[in-house]
Amino acid sequence: MLNFFSSHWSILQAQFWSLLVIGLANGFIYAMVAIGYTLVYGVLRLINFAHSEVVMSGAFGGYFALRETLGSTIPNGVSSIGYVMLGAVVGALVGALVATFVERVAYRPLRKRNAPKIAFLISAIGASYFLVNLAGKEFGRYNTVLPQPYVNKTAFTFLGAQVQTYYLVIVVFAMIMLVVLDRFVAKSRLGRSIRAVAQDAETASLMGVNIDRTIGLTFIIGGALGGVAGFMIALNTGAIYTMGFVPALKAFTAAVLGGIGNLRGAVLGGLLLGVVESMSVAFVNPAFIDVVAFGILVLVLLFRPTGILGERLGRTA
């Protein structure tokens, strides 16, 4: 219909590998954000609507960290890695902090009272809206460009695809964090408590699991990953108070696509969504890329609401 579709097979043929690299990099960002949705969904059976603001706040955290430490010259080599790590760590801390704030203010009082589900959704959307506009007020309603911690150039060429430093940074950081998370949830005592609460909260609490602390922990982990993802997004596009909305919606799509409540599913869903979205420039007018993710969400909900790997609340991975 009209200018919605554009058929450019040639683009796909010529740039397949480039598109794949971009798609994977975006996919890793979606995966990191999707983990936050899936973890909270696992323990609370709720979508955390305020997660988009966690992403946004992580970006601003990283921005301030870099702005305060970076000089006027763009660093190189090892110091670049140091600066990126600094930004990521501060982003993670701020993200975790904001996620904890949301849990304490918007979820815990209602949880204590056993409020109906709709009350949780409304208070979460309220918290999200509050945080967006607070950020807009505090940081100005402008796009803030991040000081660059590295020179973005083609790091190497892979099958004709020029892999930029930026994509390399995303992929390396995301892979490390996701692997650590996977092992943490599978092996550690705290991870076991998360799985126990996800499986059966009441029984878990009888077995001595502190439910409040476990729920707090899931928000912290999800928030930290979301914060790092926000920082990574902002490295490329800059930070603005509304930046969380679209990545969060896509990450949610990714979480549903992989099977919500399923950690590995979230990663798979994120990567798949990233790649599909990136490849779809060959068929869809670039202005409508966001519509593609939404279409995928509706299709998944229609035909396979449990996602690709299925909802596996509380099992390893």
Add this chain to the structure above:
Amino acid sequence: MKSLLSKQSLKKLGGILFLTALVELMTGGPGQQLTPNLGLKLSFGERVSYFGLFVTQRWLVFLTLGLIIFVLSSVTWRNGSPVKYVRGTVSGFSKYVPRNKYARALFIVALVVLVFLMPTFVSNAYWRAAMVEQVAIYVLLALGLNVVVGFAGLLDLGFVAFYAIGTYTTAWITGSLPLAPPFHHALNPFWAIPIAIAIAMASGILLGAPTLRLRGDYLAIVTLGFGEIIAVLANNLFSVTGGATGTNQIPHFSFHVGPFSYLWGLDPVPYYYLVIGFTILFFIAFHFLNESRIGRSWTAIREDEVAAESIGINPLKFKVMAFAIGAASAGFAGVITAGQNNFVTPDMFTLQFSINVLVLVIFGGMGSITGVSLGAVVVQVVTMQLDHNPPSGFIPQDLFMYLGALLVVMMIFRPAGLFPAKRRHREFGQASQGIGHGNEVLMGETNE
């Protein structure tokens, strides 16, 4: 003194100080493009004069306030804070409505007359316009969203999409879009009403039918996405919607029936009567709908879907119905707006709009038609006042921050709203005792 330093008490101190810091941020100065931390600096560091008596740093004042609240709360409110979630009886609007049948009728008639005479009391041009564009229309929208959120208990965050569909349909029917109108003549917006309602309803059904089978929170996020998608489409489908500039060719409402003819113009007052007339119709229709078999089915589904299904109610059917009715009223409101404004642009349709309408419903009391109408009037009048005559240091955009906070505060302290519907109020109370569908969400240990 000892109790002031106990672990629990210190936790409370932390909470109070955190909230005061938050209020300090909310009321402080804004950041700017090149100095994004200016907001922080102003909020905490700025020296402010208070009542012309003393000049001091903001943070000192707020710290003192926080400490005072803490000490007061520890000394006087031993048994918990006086501000808390009330589980007791309803103290809503119905308390003020006379019980006697005739007195009641008289009361309602007086209210309606008051509403109709409103333009004679309001002479200020700003308020005359606001009365229609920001109050009456929003009452109508809130009534529509109340069917979805209040009656059926579904969270629709993309209400704006149906509103957009209504406005664009009007523009299409009246021949003001690049897309050719379906009829030869450019029609006046009255003709758009049934068509816009039908299209909005159809899109509501199309969106709702697949998603309403799933858990309620999926609906919320799908509608959220849908609202955004509609804006993307409106912005980019140049040959249909006119792109980012939209159109400004939409004619005013008019009718020519035999010897009678009337043209609505730039004066807001005739529009006020037009909107009020329809709002009253919707009000009555929704009232009877709520009292009918359909309304009872919605209540049953809201309270316990499985039980409702077991007594032969088809949840999907009734949910889709509620969704479509909500969509229809948003579409209708879109027609009125299009006719009055004469223009439509994609940036009228933001998430902000959907949330604004949601705030009206929640504030008034979801499920209560009177509550929602009153709530909408109160919130919109306050909003417009703040917009028109902002207090020093207040930017109109900050309003949305307060609206978001209002949603959270309402859900914590008064989830059934300011003028609660009896039934809804009881549900929130019952849920806290584990009755109804409330226990889907994990309950924490109660250590209070």
